[in-house]
Amino acid sequence: MSERPLLRVTNLTKHFPVRGGGRRVVHAVDDVTFHIDRGTTFGLVGESGCGKSSCARTIIRIYDPTSGSVELDGQEIAACPARELMPMRRRMQMIFQDPYASLNARMTVRDIIAEPLNAHFAALSRAQADEMIFAMLEKVGLTREHANRYAHEFSGGQRQRVGIARALILRPDLVICDEPISALDVSIQAQIVNMLRDFQQELGLTYLFIAHDLSMVRYVSDHVGVMYLGQLVEMCAADEIYSHPLHPYTQGLLQSIPIPDPRLARLKTASGLEGDLPSPIDPPAGCRFHTRCPYAMAVCALEQPPLCEAAPGHCVACHLHTPRNCDAKSVSIE
Protein backbone atom coordinates (compact mmCIF):
# COMPACT_ATOMS: atom_id res chain seq x y z
CA MET A 1 0.00 0.00 0.00
CA SER A 2 1.39 3.42 -0.92
CA GLU A 3 2.35 5.98 1.74
CA ARG A 4 -0.30 8.49 2.76
CA PRO A 5 -0.05 11.67 0.64
CA LEU A 6 1.27 14.72 2.48
CA LEU A 7 -1.56 16.86 1.12
CA ARG A 8 -5.03 15.65 0.16
CA VAL A 9 -7.52 18.18 -1.22
CA THR A 10 -11.06 16.88 -1.70
CA ASN A 11 -13.95 18.75 -3.36
CA LEU A 12 -12.47 22.07 -2.27
CA THR A 13 -14.73 25.03 -3.04
CA LYS A 14 -14.23 28.73 -2.40
CA HIS A 15 -16.88 31.28 -3.34
CA PHE A 16 -16.55 34.98 -2.57
CA PRO A 17 -19.69 37.09 -2.14
CA VAL A 18 -20.11 39.84 -4.73
CA ARG A 19 -20.29 43.21 -2.96
CA GLY A 20 -23.81 44.59 -3.43
CA GLY A 21 -24.62 41.54 -5.54
CA GLY A 22 -27.18 39.87 -3.27
CA ARG A 23 -26.66 36.11 -3.37
CA ARG A 24 -24.29 36.22 -6.33
CA VAL A 25 -20.82 34.81 -5.76
CA VAL A 26 -17.47 34.63 -7.49
CA HIS A 27 -16.78 30.95 -8.22
CA ALA A 28 -13.05 31.15 -7.46
CA VAL A 29 -12.57 27.43 -6.74
CA ASP A 30 -15.18 24.76 -7.50
CA ASP A 31 -14.97 21.16 -6.39
CA VAL A 32 -11.20 20.72 -6.77
CA THR A 33 -9.72 17.32 -5.83
CA PHE A 34 -6.06 16.25 -5.96
CA HIS A 35 -3.28 15.02 -3.72
CA ILE A 36 0.47 15.49 -3.46
CA ASP A 37 2.81 12.73 -2.34
CA ARG A 38 5.56 13.58 0.09
CA GLY A 39 8.75 14.92 -1.53
CA THR A 40 7.09 15.54 -4.91
CA THR A 41 5.90 18.62 -6.81
CA PHE A 42 2.40 19.21 -8.14
CA GLY A 43 2.27 21.97 -10.75
CA LEU A 44 -1.03 23.88 -10.87
CA VAL A 45 -1.44 25.77 -14.13
CA GLY A 46 -3.96 28.07 -15.79
CA GLU A 47 -4.47 31.60 -17.08
CA SER A 48 -4.56 34.54 -14.68
CA GLY A 49 -7.91 34.59 -12.91
CA CYS A 50 -8.54 30.82 -13.23
CA GLY A 51 -8.53 30.33 -9.45
CA LYS A 52 -5.15 28.71 -8.83
CA SER A 53 -3.94 31.31 -6.32
CA SER A 54 -7.33 31.29 -4.57
CA CYS A 55 -7.05 27.51 -4.40
CA ALA A 56 -3.57 27.77 -2.81
CA ARG A 57 -4.70 30.43 -0.33
CA THR A 58 -7.71 28.34 0.65
CA ILE A 59 -5.51 25.28 1.18
CA ILE A 60 -3.24 27.24 3.52
CA ARG A 61 -6.30 28.86 5.20
CA ILE A 62 -5.53 32.45 4.25
CA TYR A 63 -9.14 32.10 3.04
CA ASP A 64 -11.70 29.92 4.79
CA PRO A 65 -13.10 27.33 2.40
CA THR A 66 -16.76 27.41 1.43
CA SER A 67 -16.79 23.60 1.52
CA GLY A 68 -14.55 20.60 1.00
CA SER A 69 -11.64 19.06 2.81
CA VAL A 70 -7.90 19.73 3.04
CA GLU A 71 -5.77 17.20 4.92
CA LEU A 72 -2.14 17.76 5.76
CA ASP A 73 -0.53 14.46 6.72
CA GLY A 74 -3.97 13.10 7.60
CA GLN A 75 -5.01 16.11 9.73
CA GLU A 76 -7.99 18.14 8.59
CA ILE A 77 -7.21 21.82 8.01
CA ALA A 78 -10.34 23.06 6.24
CA ALA A 79 -12.63 22.73 9.28
CA CYS A 80 -9.94 23.31 11.91
CA PRO A 81 -10.75 26.19 14.35
CA ALA A 82 -8.39 29.16 13.82
CA ARG A 83 -6.73 28.72 17.26
CA GLU A 84 -5.67 25.16 16.34
CA LEU A 85 -4.15 26.20 13.03
CA MET A 86 -0.85 27.53 14.40
CA PRO A 87 1.08 24.20 14.49
CA MET A 88 -0.25 23.34 11.01
CA ARG A 89 0.82 26.76 9.70
CA ARG A 90 4.42 26.04 10.67
CA ARG A 91 4.30 22.98 8.41
CA MET A 92 2.89 24.91 5.42
CA GLN A 93 4.62 27.99 4.06
CA MET A 94 4.16 30.12 0.99
CA ILE A 95 6.55 31.81 -1.43
CA PHE A 96 4.74 34.69 -3.10
CA GLN A 97 4.81 35.84 -6.70
CA ASP A 98 5.94 39.38 -6.25
CA PRO A 99 9.14 39.75 -4.24
CA TYR A 100 8.68 43.54 -4.46
CA ALA A 101 5.29 43.54 -2.74
CA SER A 102 5.64 40.58 -0.38
CA LEU A 103 8.48 41.97 1.76
CA ASN A 104 7.90 44.77 4.24
CA ALA A 105 9.99 47.74 3.05
CA ARG A 106 10.39 49.06 6.62
CA MET A 107 11.91 45.89 8.02
CA THR A 108 15.47 44.65 7.71
CA VAL A 109 16.03 41.28 6.09
CA ARG A 110 16.92 39.89 9.51
CA ASP A 111 13.58 40.99 10.96
CA ILE A 112 11.64 39.72 7.95
CA ILE A 113 13.11 36.23 8.39
CA ALA A 114 12.86 36.42 12.20
CA GLU A 115 9.12 37.19 12.12
CA PRO A 116 7.90 33.59 11.58
CA LEU A 117 10.57 32.28 13.98
CA ASN A 118 9.36 34.60 16.74
CA ALA A 119 5.73 33.65 16.08
CA HIS A 120 6.34 29.92 16.33
CA PHE A 121 9.33 29.65 18.68
CA ALA A 122 8.89 32.42 21.24
CA ALA A 123 11.48 30.86 23.58
CA LEU A 124 14.30 31.26 21.04
CA SER A 125 16.95 33.80 22.13
CA ARG A 126 18.04 36.54 19.74
CA ALA A 127 21.45 34.89 19.39
CA GLN A 128 19.86 31.52 18.54
CA ALA A 129 17.53 33.18 16.04
CA ASP A 130 20.45 35.06 14.43
CA GLU A 131 22.43 31.85 14.06
CA MET A 132 19.52 30.23 12.21
CA ILE A 133 18.90 33.33 10.08
CA PHE A 134 22.55 33.70 9.03
CA ALA A 135 22.74 30.00 8.13
CA MET A 136 19.56 30.31 6.08
CA LEU A 137 20.81 33.43 4.28
CA GLU A 138 23.90 31.53 3.22
CA LYS A 139 21.79 28.61 2.05
CA VAL A 140 19.83 30.88 -0.30
CA GLY A 141 22.97 32.44 -1.73
CA LEU A 142 23.09 35.63 0.38
CA THR A 143 25.46 36.51 3.21
CA ARG A 144 25.09 37.52 6.87
CA GLU A 145 26.06 41.06 5.81
CA HIS A 146 22.75 41.24 3.94
CA ALA A 147 20.81 40.75 7.20
CA ASN A 148 20.85 44.42 8.19
CA ARG A 149 19.78 45.78 4.82
CA TYR A 150 16.29 46.64 3.64
CA ALA A 151 14.40 44.87 0.87
CA HIS A 152 14.52 47.89 -1.48
CA GLU A 153 18.33 47.61 -1.55
CA PHE A 154 18.12 44.24 -3.32
CA SER A 155 17.52 43.09 -6.89
CA GLY A 156 14.35 41.10 -7.73
CA GLY A 157 16.24 37.80 -7.61
CA GLN A 158 17.79 38.64 -4.23
CA ARG A 159 14.39 39.63 -2.82
CA GLN A 160 12.95 36.32 -3.91
CA ARG A 161 15.86 34.61 -2.13
CA VAL A 162 14.83 36.48 1.02
CA GLY A 163 11.23 35.32 0.47
CA ILE A 164 12.46 31.74 0.15
CA ALA A 165 14.58 32.09 3.32
CA ARG A 166 11.52 33.38 5.20
CA ALA A 167 9.43 30.44 3.97
CA LEU A 168 12.04 27.78 4.76
CA ILE A 169 13.32 29.04 8.13
CA LEU A 170 10.55 27.07 9.87
CA ARG A 171 11.51 23.85 8.06
CA PRO A 172 8.01 23.32 6.62
CA ASP A 173 6.82 20.09 4.99
CA LEU A 174 4.71 21.75 2.30
CA VAL A 175 5.75 24.87 0.40
CA ILE A 176 3.27 26.63 -1.85
CA CYS A 177 5.18 28.45 -4.55
CA ASP A 178 2.72 30.98 -6.01
CA GLU A 179 4.27 31.98 -9.34
CA PRO A 180 7.65 32.46 -7.64
CA ILE A 181 9.55 33.21 -10.85
CA SER A 182 7.10 35.00 -13.12
CA ALA A 183 8.07 38.50 -11.89
CA LEU A 184 11.79 37.82 -12.37
CA ASP A 185 14.15 38.29 -15.32
CA VAL A 186 14.49 35.17 -17.46
CA SER A 187 18.18 35.00 -16.54
CA ILE A 188 17.28 34.70 -12.84
CA GLN A 189 14.36 32.31 -13.22
CA ALA A 190 16.53 29.22 -13.79
CA GLN A 191 18.67 30.04 -10.74
CA ILE A 192 15.62 30.24 -8.49
CA VAL A 193 14.08 27.06 -9.92
CA ASN A 194 17.37 25.18 -9.47
CA MET A 195 17.65 26.42 -5.91
CA LEU A 196 14.10 25.25 -5.12
CA ARG A 197 14.91 21.84 -6.60
CA ASP A 198 18.09 21.57 -4.53
CA PHE A 199 16.15 22.41 -1.36
CA GLN A 200 13.56 19.80 -2.24
CA GLN A 201 16.28 17.14 -2.45
CA GLU A 202 18.08 18.27 0.67
CA LEU A 203 15.09 18.94 2.93
CA GLY A 204 12.55 16.50 1.47
CA LEU A 205 10.13 19.33 0.70
CA THR A 206 6.79 18.89 -1.01
CA TYR A 207 5.79 21.67 -3.41
CA LEU A 208 2.56 22.98 -4.83
CA PHE A 209 4.01 25.03 -7.70
CA ILE A 210 1.65 27.52 -9.33
CA ALA A 211 2.24 29.02 -12.77
CA HIS A 212 0.20 30.60 -15.55
CA ASP A 213 2.12 28.86 -18.29
CA LEU A 214 2.94 25.21 -18.77
CA SER A 215 6.56 25.91 -19.70
CA MET A 216 7.25 27.18 -16.17
CA VAL A 217 6.27 23.97 -14.40
CA ARG A 218 7.74 21.58 -16.93
CA TYR A 219 11.07 20.99 -15.22
CA VAL A 220 9.88 21.05 -11.62
CA SER A 221 6.67 19.03 -11.54
CA ASP A 222 6.04 15.33 -11.03
CA HIS A 223 2.33 15.80 -11.69
CA VAL A 224 0.45 18.68 -13.28
CA GLY A 225 -3.13 19.89 -12.81
CA VAL A 226 -4.70 22.35 -15.25
CA MET A 227 -7.36 24.73 -13.91
CA TYR A 228 -9.98 26.59 -15.89
CA LEU A 229 -12.47 29.00 -14.33
CA GLY A 230 -12.20 27.50 -10.85
CA GLN A 231 -12.23 23.84 -11.89
CA LEU A 232 -9.56 21.22 -12.46
CA VAL A 233 -9.95 20.10 -16.09
CA GLU A 234 -6.93 17.81 -16.56
CA MET A 235 -4.43 16.09 -14.27
CA CYS A 236 -1.67 13.56 -14.93
CA ALA A 237 2.08 12.91 -14.73
CA ALA A 238 4.09 15.89 -15.97
CA ASP A 239 5.60 14.06 -18.99
CA GLU A 240 2.16 12.89 -20.07
CA ILE A 241 0.64 16.39 -20.10
CA TYR A 242 3.28 17.57 -22.57
CA SER A 243 3.27 14.44 -24.74
CA HIS A 244 -0.48 13.59 -24.70
CA PRO A 245 -2.57 16.59 -23.63
CA LEU A 246 -6.24 15.62 -23.89
CA HIS A 247 -8.26 18.66 -22.85
CA PRO A 248 -8.65 21.30 -25.60
CA TYR A 249 -7.77 23.99 -23.02
CA THR A 250 -4.50 22.26 -22.13
CA GLN A 251 -3.75 21.92 -25.84
CA GLY A 252 -4.37 25.66 -26.24
CA LEU A 253 -2.11 26.48 -23.30
CA LEU A 254 0.65 24.37 -24.81
CA GLN A 255 0.29 26.07 -28.17
CA SER A 256 0.51 29.43 -26.42
CA ILE A 257 4.00 28.74 -25.04
CA PRO A 258 6.36 31.19 -26.76
CA ILE A 259 9.13 29.62 -28.84
CA PRO A 260 12.42 31.48 -28.38
CA ASP A 261 13.91 30.38 -31.73
CA PRO A 262 12.31 32.59 -34.46
CA ARG A 263 12.86 29.93 -37.15
CA LEU A 264 10.92 27.32 -35.14
CA ALA A 265 8.32 29.91 -34.12
CA ARG A 266 7.48 30.47 -37.80
CA LEU A 267 6.71 26.74 -38.18
CA LYS A 268 4.32 26.74 -35.24
CA THR A 269 0.59 26.49 -35.98
CA ALA A 270 -1.74 29.25 -34.84
CA SER A 271 -2.20 29.60 -31.09
CA GLY A 272 -5.14 27.57 -29.78
CA LEU A 273 -6.55 29.93 -27.13
CA GLU A 274 -8.94 32.55 -28.35
CA GLY A 275 -11.26 34.89 -26.49
CA ASP A 276 -11.16 35.97 -22.89
CA LEU A 277 -11.79 34.05 -19.70
CA PRO A 278 -15.54 34.39 -18.95
CA SER A 279 -16.58 35.97 -15.65
CA PRO A 280 -16.29 33.66 -12.64
CA ILE A 281 -19.45 35.33 -11.27
CA ASP A 282 -21.64 33.72 -13.92
CA PRO A 283 -19.54 30.89 -15.37
CA PRO A 284 -20.94 29.31 -18.53
CA ALA A 285 -23.33 26.37 -18.00
CA GLY A 286 -22.21 22.88 -18.99
CA CYS A 287 -18.50 22.74 -19.77
CA ARG A 288 -17.13 26.10 -18.67
CA PHE A 289 -14.70 26.08 -21.61
CA HIS A 290 -17.42 25.65 -24.27
CA THR A 291 -17.48 29.38 -25.17
CA ARG A 292 -13.84 29.13 -26.32
CA CYS A 293 -13.51 25.50 -27.34
CA PRO A 294 -12.90 24.73 -31.04
CA TYR A 295 -14.47 21.25 -30.57
CA ALA A 296 -17.62 22.30 -28.66
CA MET A 297 -20.70 20.15 -29.32
CA ALA A 298 -24.36 20.69 -28.36
CA VAL A 299 -23.97 18.63 -25.19
CA CYS A 300 -21.09 20.81 -24.01
CA ALA A 301 -23.35 23.79 -23.26
CA LEU A 302 -25.81 21.58 -21.37
CA GLU A 303 -23.85 19.07 -19.31
CA GLN A 304 -20.77 19.60 -17.22
CA PRO A 305 -18.26 16.86 -18.05
CA PRO A 306 -17.03 14.98 -14.95
CA LEU A 307 -13.29 14.64 -14.25
CA CYS A 308 -12.67 11.03 -15.27
CA GLU A 309 -9.69 8.76 -15.71
CA ALA A 310 -9.48 8.57 -19.51
CA ALA A 311 -6.20 6.62 -19.48
CA PRO A 312 -4.30 5.10 -16.54
CA GLY A 313 -3.31 7.98 -14.26
CA HIS A 314 -4.64 10.58 -16.70
CA CYS A 315 -7.80 12.43 -15.66
CA VAL A 316 -9.70 14.83 -17.89
CA ALA A 317 -13.04 16.66 -17.78
CA CYS A 318 -14.18 16.71 -21.42
CA HIS A 319 -17.09 15.03 -23.22
CA LEU A 320 -14.69 13.99 -25.98
CA HIS A 321 -12.86 11.72 -23.53
CA THR A 322 -15.43 10.65 -20.93
CA PRO A 323 -15.24 6.85 -20.66
CA ARG A 324 -18.54 4.96 -20.37
CA ASN A 325 -17.71 3.68 -16.92
CA CYS A 326 -16.52 7.01 -15.49
CA ASP A 327 -16.77 7.11 -11.70
CA ALA A 328 -15.88 10.75 -11.04
CA LYS A 329 -15.94 10.24 -7.27
CA SER A 330 -13.02 7.81 -7.34
CA VAL A 331 -10.72 9.90 -9.53
CA SER A 332 -7.18 10.03 -8.22
CA ILE A 333 -3.76 9.88 -9.81
CA GLU A 334 -1.10 7.55 -8.45
Ligand code: SF4
Ligand atom coordinates in the same frame (compact mmCIF):
# COMPACT_ATOMS: atom_id res chain seq x y z
FE1 SF4 B 1 -14.67 21.39 -25.54
FE2 SF4 B 1 -16.93 20.10 -25.04
FE3 SF4 B 1 -14.60 19.09 -24.18
FE4 SF4 B 1 -15.64 21.28 -23.08
S1 SF4 B 1 -16.52 19.23 -23.03
S2 SF4 B 1 -13.54 20.96 -23.65
S3 SF4 B 1 -16.55 22.28 -24.84
S4 SF4 B 1 -15.26 19.36 -26.32
